[in-house]
Amino acid sequence: MTREYPVFVPSGEERIAAVIAVPEGTPRGLVLMLPGGGGAPRSQRYGMYTKVARSLAERGIASVRMEWRGIGESTGQARYSFKALPVEDSVTVARFALRATGATQFGMAANCGGARTALLALPGVPEARAAVLMMLKPRSITRSQKPPVKRMKRWVKRIPWAGALIRQAYWAVRGWRKGTPVYDGLRVLNGMSDLLLLEAGTVKVGKLSRFVANLQAKNGSHRLEMRTLPGGASRSFQSLERQDFVIESVVEWFDQLFPVMQDIPAHESSHRSNGQPVPPRKPRKTVLASEAEPTATG
């Protein structure tokens, strides 16, 4: 039976609100879930992270879903910037939840600004073993709200075919430079952790597929996969199919990677990998967009 504990974790002068979900028995690991920068609370929109937390608990995995400062029940002012990500808050909440649950394996599942935070936070948590990074979008920046820019964007979008080409050209001109910190972070993180990247097929993804393929060819023993999110060009999690895909992928990823604890009753009695040893790791394989399947595990 899953138990949930809502907490306020002190971080600096503020309190970060979070809900810690724990399974019966000793948890196989702990997953921290962090939303992106659009005002979503700890449960994510549509309760997605709540659903992930409860599915993970059914598989013997604890979780903590947390908020950014100033969002939901967390105190502080709500401000989002790629230059001031809540890395310290994430590590503080992670350390608190690891202590409270007794878990010895750690992972993160996060989207957009949360995923960029994970890139920086995970190296600071020695227990880190796996992560799911959603919609990392290396080229993404804060959208301009200047009226002339907005007018121009609307105008360009309305031109069939040519509009799409102009937008692609724009993002190509932005070049590799904008994505560099993300690529550097991925390079470091994959040296210490198994990574699953879930990306929508937008121009902001840039050359991430190629980068991942190169990293796979050069780098260590950790798993690295990239899957394309269903839902086409829909924003964030606004596709119902995408929501289901994310929930299944996150649960499946950590269920496969966290070791089985033989003393977890709930784990022994239900679900696919329950009672089975963790399958040996296969050589890393990058699942390209065209090859992605909802159940592919690499």
Add this chain to the structure above:
Amino acid sequence: MSVDEALLEGHSSYRDSRLGISERFVRLLAGPADTLGVIASPLGVPQRLGWVICHSFGSEQVDLHLTDVAMARGLARAGFPTLRFHCQGYGDSWDYSVPPRPSTHLRDTLDVLEQFPAMAQVDRVGLIGARFGGTVAALAADRIGASGLVLIHPIVSGAKYAAEVLRSRVITEMLGEDPNRAVTADQLKAEMATTGMVNIKGWALHRDVFDELRQVDLLKEVGRFSGRALVFQVTRRRTPSPSLVHLIEKLRSRGAEAELDVISHVAAPNFGYEHFRPVAKDVLGDILEGVNHSLVERTLLWLTAGAAAGVEA
């Protein structure tokens, strides 16, 4: 190693002298299952009147939650214990099996209203809600004979609201990646008739829920509330909305002391929609902070005026 329950329970509340409040998570029974709420309380001696905040419907629950939090903390700072909670199908609630709808919102709210006075040590209760949350607050206040009511841009006509919900997807697509392929409201209605469901910006809107939304009519359903009511209109214009004027007239006709307060703000069109926009270079912020500040300030003024006149909510 087992879970450190003492550590977890010890962090289920906090006290903040800067904010002038304390807050604690509470477990509530709402409908068929548990849910979570937060009671914000003053640091000093609390008033005997407490407030319960009803959240809005669908995606608006997230887009308006900072308004709910601002109201809760503002009221608590002024002495009023205030509860905000999740109805089933939202946030940390436990029952996601049934799509939420007006009747489940009302059911959960009425259940929580029974538990709140003992939890917060209050003997009178008022209700607050924004948009559809205001509608639920009004319906619940009518049922229990609440002491006070604060409605923030409430939905008066469910039929108009249901149409607006459909239009919100149309508008989102027109402003999205491919406006040339934006769906129309008629296409959405046809899809709902065929498949029984449409996707509204990631929220699965089922036909039976849509039909129930359309049936809501505050002007017909509110008939007994006779306490003090403050109704806010959040708008870019200064002209009072006819539907809110009718609501005020209806409340007054039943003996309530009701007034309409128009909050004019440049970000008003984002009320109930996404509201994080650049506020500085490379920084996104909540452009509704000013609206929320005004709502709290004017609600407290209204409460103070009522107390001074001896007509407390």
